[in-house]
Amino acid sequence: EVQLLESGGGLVQPGGSLRLSCAASGFTFSSYAMSWVRQAPGKGLEWVSSISGSGGALYAASVKGRFTISRDSSKNTLYLEMNSLRAEDTALYYCAKSVVGTLRGMDVWGQGTSVTVSS
Amino acid sequence: QSALTQPASVSGSPGQSITISCTGTSSDVGGYNYVSWYQQHPGKAPKLMIYDVSNRPSGVSNRFSGSKSGNTASLTISGLQAEDEADYYCSSYTSKNTLVFGGGTTLTVL
Numbered sequence: 001e002v003q004l005l006e007s008g009g010g011l012v013q014p015g016g017s018l019r020l021s022c023a024a025s026g027f028t029f030s031s032y033a034m035s036w037v038r039q040a041p042g043k044g045l046e047w048v049s050s051i052s053g054s055g056g057a058l059y060a061a062s063v064k065g066r067f068t069i070s071r072d073s074s075k076n077t078l079y080l081e082m083n084s085l086r087a088e089d090t091a092l093y094y095c096a097k098s099v100v101g102t103l104r105g106m107d108v109w110g111q112g113t114s115v116t117v118s119s
Numbered sequence: 120q121s122a123l124t125q126p127a128s129v130s131g132s133p134g135q136s137i138t139i140s141c142t143g144t145s146s147d148v149g150g151y152n153y154v155s156w157y158q159q160h161p162g163k164a165p166k167l168m169i170y171d172v173s174n175r176p177s178g179v180s181n182r183f184s185g186s187k188s189g190n191t192a193s194l195t196i197s198g199l200q201a202e203d204e205a206d207y208y209c210s211s212y213t214s215k216n217t218l219v220f221g222g223g224t225t226l227t228v229l
Binding site for chain 2: 037044045047050059060103105107109
């Protein structure tokens with residue numbers, strides 16, 4: 001069964017850091033681009049970052065310079081390193097697998113990990 | 120990058136067809152055939168319904184179809200069923216090599 005399982009969320013103070021992980025199973029992880037998408041409470045979806053199978057990274061303007069996406073194919077795991085966190089980064093963070101290419105659609109999603117930035 | 124424009128809500132009766140629009144610009148929807156649609160039920164993760172404007176992933180009902188004309192993409196759901204009641208989001212690749220989502224549309228099945 002194709003599955004994504006996020007972890008690493010929690011409560012962090014403004015200016016703090018957090019690293020999210022996404023464990024993948026049931027597919028050839030290295031062959032697919034992966035993404036992070038977030039959803040603030042009661043709000044819509046917002047694309048955060050994507051990484052191709054070969055490691056090329058893309059970022060939304062709102063997180064560029066603060067967040068770093070990476071992947072470890074030996075562990076079938078996707079990461080999101082988040083620094084200089086702000087209140088507006090508070091959201092449920094989803095990990096998702098691309099159906100084809102990098103930004104053409106995401107066909108497998110995890111259940112999300114919650115990040116709250118507050119003092 | 121501004122969010123794509125979707126109607127806040129649409130509604131229809133069981134068995135009817137409805138269409139949700141998604142309007143962008145020539146730098147996103149109009150410039151590329153990389154529009155996707157997602158269905159999200161309350162408290163659940165999004166589900167991919169359409170990618171590359173009109174392609175359905177395996178397992179998605181053929182009652183769901185996608186199209187595009189100019190800077191506006193559309194999702195049509197035919198033969199509405201109670202289980203279709205959910206939030207729907209469009210997304211598009213952009214000229215800045217990023218992804219942008221629409222604000223979301225709540226579908227109510229009357």
